[in-house]
Amino acid sequence: MRKITYAQAINEATKQLMERDHQVFIIGQGCTSPWYVGNTTNGLFEKFGEKRVIDTPISENGMSGVALGAALTGLKPILIFPRMDFMYLAFDQIINQAANWRYMFGGKVNAPLVIRGIINRGGEQAAQHSQALHSMFAHVPGLKVVMPATPYDAKGLLISAVEDGNPVVYIDDNWLYKEEAEVPEEIYRVPIGKGAIKKKGKDVTIVAISYMVKQAAEAAEDLEKEGISAEVIDLRSIKPLDEEIILESVKKTKRLVIADVGWQTGGIASEIANKVYSKLYKELKSEIEIVALPDVPAPASQVLEEKFYPNKNNIIEAVKKNN
Amino acid sequence: MTNNISKDILLKMYETMLLIRRFEERVGDLVLKGEIKTPCHLCIGEEAIATGACLALEKEDYIFGNHRSHGHYIAKGGDIKKLMAEIFCKETGCSRGKGGSMHLIAPEIGLLGTPPIVGASIPIAVGSALSSTIKGSNQVSVSFFGDGATSEGVFYESLNFASLKKLPVVFICENNFYSTHMPVFKILADTNIAKKAEGFNMPGVQINGNNVIEVFQTVQKAVERAREGNGPTLIECLTYRWRGHVGPDDNIQGTHTDIRPKEELDSWKEKCSIKRLEKYLLEQGALSETVKGQIIEKIEKETQEAVEFAQKSPYPKEEELFEDVFKT
Structure with missing residues (x-):
């Protein structure tokens, strides 16, 4: 089987999900910039255009609300945070709103939202560009939290997250982007909740x-x-x-x-x-x-x-x- | 009729505003009786905004509300039995007893939620508008929020993005001059909210929120602009809530809440939107005393039925505590 990197696996999963399902789109600060998100979104803007690859103003809370609004009305957004640290600015929309929406409105609507946060440590970046916030999100009812450690899981978990139909916090790690392993070319799933x-x-x-x-x-x-x-x-x-x-x-x-x-x-x-x-x-x-x-x-x-x-x-x- | 608005729509405005008023008066009484315990933020005095705005929308258009949204739910056409049952926190409520007065939903008529965190629904409505452009649908989205929400950063983030992308959304600010207990002049460096639109290269208008016809026509124009792909509009509707921030109390000075001058409240009661429309309709011959009586009787019956439905409905079963967290 061909080998690809962790970053390529995320890229391939995103591309295949967007090709297959017109409801899937990506939105977030820096999502057209390799400087921000590594190679994980390379080529997507060229392929899918500005309507479905939306690089945004630096408005973390606002953009999270925008992604949630799109999710509530039938789309499947992948909301990207190039550094997890920036997610603190969006806790209201991620936690108060997205995580609670289905429950507080009696199960009447779903919020199929994938929130991709990138851990981006090292390189003397210090306190505000290095954090891993998975435990904070895991504390909240209404959120699922996944953290792939291999190229295979990076692809399979992203596909499962988008298909899940609930808010899923998907956390990838820049320190893993160059890891290489065998990854199937087709769409496949890694079940959420299974080690x-x-x-x-x-x-x-x-x-x-x-x-x-x-x-x-x-x-x-x-x-x-x-x-x-x-x-x-x-x-x-x-x-x-x-x-x-x-x-x-x-x-x-x-x-x-x-x-x-x-x-x-x-x-x-x-x-x-x-x-x-x-x-x-x-x-x-x-x-x-x-x-x-x-x-x-x-x-x-x-x-x-x-x-x-x-x-x-x-x-x-x-x-x-x-x- | 003058104003180019059909008699049917004018009567619908009248009936809707009266229904909201009467429904909330009943809620207030039931709070005082102790039958309703969930915190209720009443919009009595502000009925013209929800009514005029929702009549300018199609059923398929989306609206999002806030903590004070009984009026939005009713004006968009939601089932008032399910609304009253939710306010009673019963299983038959629109949010199945999980939301209470502050968390209302009716997807069947385009109300996708009323989150009570101040300003929270503003970006969400921008998102549903983005959804329309991605899907190529013709739906417009509306967010209703108060003057207090304009102090939230997310308000500005939302205006910027919506205008930048020319999204089909209408921002409707219900300015009742009080952000909970604080008068707006004590919290806003510039109390002209409509003017804030200028900085985002979008139209902003300030209108009389107690004139339902003005609200209707202004929103109609904003909706048309949005549907044509020309982007958002900020509409600031000046109004006043007759009751306090929460509950049936009127918060006048001298009472234990001690917030607003009695003369201020009295002057706004003189500007009652329902009386204003009623006078106009009677003058125009669009409404007779007989028809008025019939409308009041119908509303009385409907609200009474809603109260009885809520009273008789069961509470959620204990096991429902664990349901609805995730789609399975």
């Missing part, structure tokens, strides 16, 4: 999210050499959470490490730890370890960045701590 076992193992379960899946896979390879067999789960969806795949794995390994791209406190990792502990506390052989960002804003200096972002070594340390 995947990336590597089988028996001594410890590592549940990883987004970019940390790659780190976890590398950590597992190194651990294997030392005789520790780690099972790596790629969570893929933050909400709904695939509890079953996690519980089944931990029942077998009795140990759990969670590797997240977000902050420690109040994050999805804590939620997973709580679910596992409350259901399997008698079976656990050690404390649950969380590898996540420390509770400080993202720094600029490269030296501080290296300390701030966890990597495979932090995962290895966490595994060994209790093994």
